[in-house]
Amino acid sequence: MRSTNPSRRQYKIHEQLTLQRHIHHVTCYYRLLSVISSRLWPPSLWCAFQSSIRTNNDVEGWHNRLNQSSRHGKLDLYKFVPLFYREAQYVTLQAVLVPKNRLHRHQKAHKRTQGLLSKYWASYAAAELTMAQLLSKCSYIYAPHL
Numbered sequence: 113m114r115s116t117n118p119s120r121r122q123y124k125i126h127e128q129l130t131l132q133r134h135i136h137h138v139t140c141y142y143r144l145l146s147v148i149s150s151r152l153w154p155p156s157l158w159c160a161f162q163s164s165i166r167t168n169n170d171v172e173g174w175h176n177r178l179n180q181s182s183r184h185g186k187l188d189l190y191k192f193v194p195l196f197y198r199e200a201q202y203v204t205l206q207a208v209l210v211p212k213n214r215l216h217r218h219q220k221a222h223k224r225t226q227g228l229l230s231k232y233w234a235s236y237a238a239a240e241l242t243m244a245q246l247l248s249k250c251s252y253i254y255a256p257h258l
Contacts, residue, residue, distance in 0.1 A: 174199075178195075178196075178199060181195055182195055225253055225254075228249075228253050229250065229253065232246055232249045232250060233246070
């Protein structure tokens with residue numbers, strides 16, 4: 113039976129770890145150059161850091177408004193058709209106003225949340241809050257009763 117010298121095994125393990133570390137560094141450098149420093153896909157296009165994020169889209173807002181106007185689908189067809197026609201007229205008006213930046217969304221429910229998040233991030237950026245304090249305050253916004 114052939115025995116392997118322990119120092120030889122340790123050397124091989126060290127060599128493999130060193131190679132893995134180099135591969136990791138090369139991969140990180142590649143990501144830095146190709147993704148983070150990219151002119152084609154700058155971080156502003158894929159990163160939502162300190163951005164106002166909406167979970168519901170505009171179509172869902174329209175759908176909710178239509179549901180409320182139609183008593184949640186309990187309208188007869190002869191009452192629903194005029195309601196739908198009025199909504200179609202609004203779409204034409206909105207198509208004219210949106211490109212001119214004359215139509216804005218009102219996010220009443222998210223206004224307070226975004227205000228608090230911005231305030232806490234500003235405090236963190238000014239070194240008035242630690243990371244733990246920032247995370248604690250942000251978590252309280254979303255789950256105050258936990």
